[in-house]
Amino acid sequence: MTAPHALSPAQALPRLQDLIVLDVRTPGEYATGHLPGALNIPLDHLSRALPAIRHAAGHGDILVVCASGARSDTARTTLAEHGVDTATLTGGTGAWAAAGHDLHRPEQASRLPWGMERQVRLTAGTLVLAGLGLGPIHPALRLVSAAVAGGLAFSAVTDSCGMAAVLARLPHNRPRRADIDAALAALLDRQHRR
Template identity: 45%
Template structure:
């Protein structure tokens, strides 16, 4: 990598950045449950929902590079937009997220077994479609539940957003009991 940071960085370049610039901040924007299950050693968890709610409170008094991490890169890209608007410098997104990090054999700290958000969405969507199809044998209008979920998944793919993931991230097992927002945000400032 050269002088300025790109908007995205692959695993090899991220590892080199951390090696060559030890003050690099690795910020994981996944849910606390996902972070607890597997994360990059030395990274800090600042969930995307916390950033959405509090990004205007951030002030950067550093010029350290910041690498944003999520499951695939989508949530990290959203976080990059929020943090850039708040004036934080040197922001980049890890291409492919923690999945790419693991595939490249980079070190990962593992904890209790929470499911990744993508897997939670597949379970919820699949269960609702199955319930709609099976239930339509008794109540024919339930077939529209399967259609609604299918339309939502189509919109999710076209817009590169996921409303179901946002809703699931609010469930208790995807959150820490009490988040000390100033402490979480301190990892960025």
């Protein structure tokens, strides 16, 4: 990509029709709202999609998107290590929506899965409460609360989240094979139209 490695929503908006947009969030997060035309390739499926992404990169610029920018930056780094130059959307879909730009949502989804940040908050809160609540029974169980607190502090300092990585592997956060195959087919189809 000849452009910078990060585009603000204002910079990305006029180029959106010309960009190949890859959303690296979980399928549940993607379903809650994504950039128009974005293809869902979850971060942990990037290696499977690498050949199609590499091929498509030869036919257009790629913008990698996530919720806040952290996972898309990881994806950009991984793709760069494999010779694929991409850009990320500064602030992710959160910044895109905050700037007043539309997010597309599936019409058929009556009950959407929770976003990853909400799942992490629920899990962390539940573990802390369990550690504190069961602490009087066995004081060592309070260490669960301490471990979660330490993990959250580490997550903030490193801008990564181990709990999100674990939660992303749960069945409701996993993409269906057909969805990945459709995204790869759309990626290949898009590059043929260039």
